[in-house]
Amino acid sequence: xxxxxxxxxxxxxxxxxxxxxxxxxxxxxxxxxxxxxxxxxxxxxxxxxxxxxxxxxxxxxxxxxxxxxxxxxxxxxxxxxxxxxxxxxxxxxxxxxxxxxxxxxxxxxxxxxxxxxxxxxxxxxxxxxxxxxxxxxxxxxxxxxxxxxxxxxxxxxxxxxxxxxxxxxxxxxxxxxxxxxxxxxxxxxxxxxxxxxxxxxxxxxxxxxxxxxxxxxxxxxxxxxxxxxxxxxxxxxxxxxxxxxxxxxxxxxxxxxxxxxxxxxxxxxxxxxxxxxxxxxxxxxxxxxxxxxxxxxxxxxxxxxxxxxxxxxxxxxxxxxxxxxxxxxxxxxxxxxxxxxxxxxxxxxxxxxxxxxxxxxxxxxxxxxxxxxxxxxxxxxxxxxxxxxxxxxxxxxxxxxxxxxxxxxxxxxxxxxxxxxxxxxxxxxxxxxxxxxxxxxxxxxxxxxxxxxxxxxxxxxxxxxxxxxxxxxxxxxxxxxxxxxxxxxxxxxxxxxxxxxxxxxxxxxxxxxxxxxxxxxxxxxxxxxxxxxxxxxxxxxxxxxxxxxxxxxxxxxxxxxxxxxxxxxxxxxxxxxxxxxxxxxxxxxxxxxxxxxxxxxxxxxxxxxxxxxxxxxxxxxxxxxxxxxxxxxxxxxxxxxxxxxxxxxx
DNA sequence: TTAGGGTTAG
Numbered sequence: 001x002x003x004x005x006x007x008x009x010x011x012x013x014x015x016x017x018x019x020x021x022x023x024x025x026x027x028x029x030x031x032x033x034x035x036x037x038x039x040x041x042x043x044x045x046x047x048x049x050x051x052x053x054x055x056x057x058x059x060x061x062x063x064x065x066x067x068x069x070x071x072x073x074x075x076x077x078x079x080x081x082x083x084x085x086x087x088x089x090x091x092x093x094x095x096x097x098x099x100x101x102x103x104x105x106x107x108x109x110x111x112x113x114x115x116x117x118x119x120x121x122x123x124x125x126x127x128x129x130x131x132x133x134x135x136x137x138x139x140x141x142x143x144x145x146x147x148x149x150x151x152x153x154x155x156x157x158x159x160x161x162x163x164x165x166x167x168x169x170x171x172x173x174x175x176x177x178x179x180x181x182x183x184x185x186x187x188x189x190x191x192x193x194x195x196x197x198x199x200x201x202x203x204x205x206x207x208x209x210x211x212x213x214x215x216x217x218x219x220x221x222x223x224x225x226x227x228x229x230x231x232x233x234x235x236x237x238x239x240x241x242x243x244x245x246x247x248x249x250x251x252x253x254x255x256x257x258x259x260x261x262x263x264x265x266x267x268x269x270x271x272x273x274x275x276x277x278x279x280x281x282x283x284x285x286x287x288x289x290x291x292x293x294x295x296x297x298x299x300x301x302x303x304x305x306x307x308x309x310x311x312x313x314x315x316x317x318x319x320x321x322x323x324x325x326x327x328x329x330x331x332x333x334x335x336x337x338x339x340x341x342x343x344x345x346x347x348x349x350x351x352x353x354x355x356x357x358x359x360x361x362x363x364x365x366x367x368x369x370x371x372x373x374x375x376x377x378x379x380x381x382x383x384x385x386x387x388x389x390x391x392x393x394x395x396x397x398x399x400x401x402x403x404x405x406x407x408x409x410x411x412x413x414x415x416x417x418x419x420x421x422x423x424x425x426x427x428x429x430x431x432x433x434x435x436x437x438x439x440x441x442x443x444x445x446x447x448x449x450x451x452x453x454x455x456x457x458x459x460x461x462x463x464x465x466x467x468x469x470x471x472x473x474x475x476x477x478x479x480x481x482x483x484x485x486x487x488x489x490x491x492x493x494x495x496x497x498x499x500x501x502x503x504x505x506x507x508x509x510x511x512x513x514x515x516x517x518x519x520x521x522x523x524x525x526x527x528x529x530x531x532x533x534x535x536x537x538x539x540x541x542x543x544x545x546x547x548x549x550x551x552x553x554x555x556x557x558x559x560x561x562x563x564x565x566x567x568x569x570x571x572x573x574x575x576x577x578x579x580x581x582x583x584x585x586x587x588x589x590x591x592x593x594x595x596x597x598x599x600x601x602x603x604x605x606x607x608x609x610x611x612x613x614x615x616x617x618x619x620x621x622x623x624x625x626x627x628x629x630x631x632x633x634x635x636x637x638x639x640x641x642x643x644x645x646x647x648x649x650x
Numbered sequence: 651t652t653a654g655g656g657t658t659a660g
Binding site: 034035038039064066067069070072073099100103104106107134135136137138139140142143165166167168169170171172173174201202203204205206207209210236237238239240241242243244245248267268269270271272273276302303304305307308310311338339340341342343345346368370371373374 | 652657
């Protein structure tokens with residue numbers, strides 16, 4: 001009888017048969033058998049709704065601790081963690097839980113972030129036995145504290161163990177790494193390496209490499225790579241993938257490529273890492289061909305990999321390939337993934353196809369803050385001011401709240417657009433959302449108002465900020481500069497130096513110099529340039545030089561400007577030569593103008609504007625043949641100067 | 651007749 005029932009349990013797949021078997025075993029007393037009871041318990045969880053499963057379980061006469069654990073284990077396996085806790089609370093009121101029980105419950109506490117419940121389990125463990133003798137319980141406890149974000153208790157638990165094994169060490173390192181404390185993670189790892197008898201294994205090293213990735217510490221990661229080669233671990237794929245990720249994030253495309261080549265059995269993660277590495281490090285065509293190769297080899301793409309491939313299309317403006325990947329994502333049902341849809345919106349927006357992006361967005365069943373934000377920034381990027389305002393209003397109406405980082409980006413987009421009305425809306429939200437004292441947002445608002453033409457509002461935001469940092473001050477100098485008020489900008493600079501402890505940086509001087517240049521304050525500009533060099537010992541960059549060349553150019557001191565350029569230690573950027581060339585045109589100096597223009601065309605040979613500037617220089621100097629020759633070479637090369645445009649918001 | 655640590659993402 002017992003054998004027959006056991007066989008029936010083995011083939012039972014329906015709730016009806018299960019209920020019949022249950023009644024039979026109750027009637028015949030077979031449920032006293034622990035093995036049979038455990039098997040039936042598994043089936044209750046698999047085939048019945050929760051309350052029925054619990055009801056039948058409660059009817060088992062005197063279930064053994066093993067049987068009780070089985071139901072917890074099954075709930076855990078099915079990620080039904082709330083049921084683990086509730087079942088534990090009701091069943092183990094009078095039962096004495098064992099180490100297995102506690103482990104399942106701890107797993108549920110970790111998943112549910114139930115710190116207090118977890119602490120009770122820690123207490124129970126201590127009450128019922130010697131914790132130090134059980135490493136399994138130790139790792140469960142450390143894992144639970146880590147996942148609840150409580151690293152102090154995780155460390156205290158770890159210290160309760162006199163001889164922690166490799167898993168215990170790894171759990172602690174992982175805890176720090178996952179809680180974004182990579183320095184502590186590496187410190188614990190160092191402690192582990194110095195402990196006799198504990199040798200890092202591939203799983204342990206995965207976590208350590210992740211910590212290195214957070215720190216962008218390529219050197220430490222490469223040491224680990226060397227160590228694993230020396231140890232000759234067999235195909236540690238997750239470790240290879242973690243290293244690929246480190247090389248990706250540090251832009252080490254060469255290392256990533258050579259590691260990728262030697263991985264024999266690549267999984268979708270290896271491919272995704274390599275595609276992402278190429279997409280983010282300028283090798284977009286290679287990223288796309290890797291994606292094609294992966295599909296050709298029959299590796300099933302997942303959403304992460306689609307996102308990386310879409311980013312490659314976005315970076316290279318390859319809308320055709322982007323559309324093909326979109327089609328594939330649709331076929332695979334991955335378009336439903338909110339991250340994939342957002343990547344599609346990003347791709348279409350960057351490829352100047354806003355309507356296709358909007359179609360993707362409209363089809364999305366669930367939209368989060370990032371998808372709204374991507375759509376909004378994309379519309380701004382494509383010059384669709386009205387649409388972006390409408391999107392902002394729709395987003396607020398949908399109860400989606402942008403966070404501080406997003407507000408900074410939206411404000412940045414808005415300042416590019418220059419629509420005052422949108423800035424006012426965003427300002428209102430900044431106040432209501434409690435972001436007004438956030439310095440990043442403050443600086444963005446100042447810039448935004450200044451660029452939208454309302455210097456008064458910019459000043460008001462500036463004055464209301466009590467703790468102004470160097471970025472806030474610099475934004476205000478730049479704001480005055482945009483409005484041609486260099487005198488005010490300089491006055492404010494002196495106020496900053498005398499009334500605050502803030503020390504100007506390179507950006508501060510760039511703002512002040514730009515203000516001087518805009519208003520034609522030549523002497524003051526040169527004075528600030530010298531102050532930057534001598535008093536604050538800041539090394540000027542190409543942008544600073546461009547302004548100083550522009551200022552000298554205005555007074556016709558072209559030789560002096562040329563001399564400064566020749567003495568530059570940083571690379572001479574196009575703005576510097578451009579400023580010199582413009583000055584040469586005004587002061588009719590074809591000789592220096594030619595030097596400037598030749599350098600500009602070397603930096604960017606397809607820039608039609610530079611040819612036109614040089615031909616103008618020739619023209620004012622009476623060199624009509626040279627001017628004509630240049631104009632015809634523009635035609636030959638089929639270069640077109642992009643026409644300047646202005647927008648007036650009515 | 652149950653048990654612990656790991657990789658990719660807007």
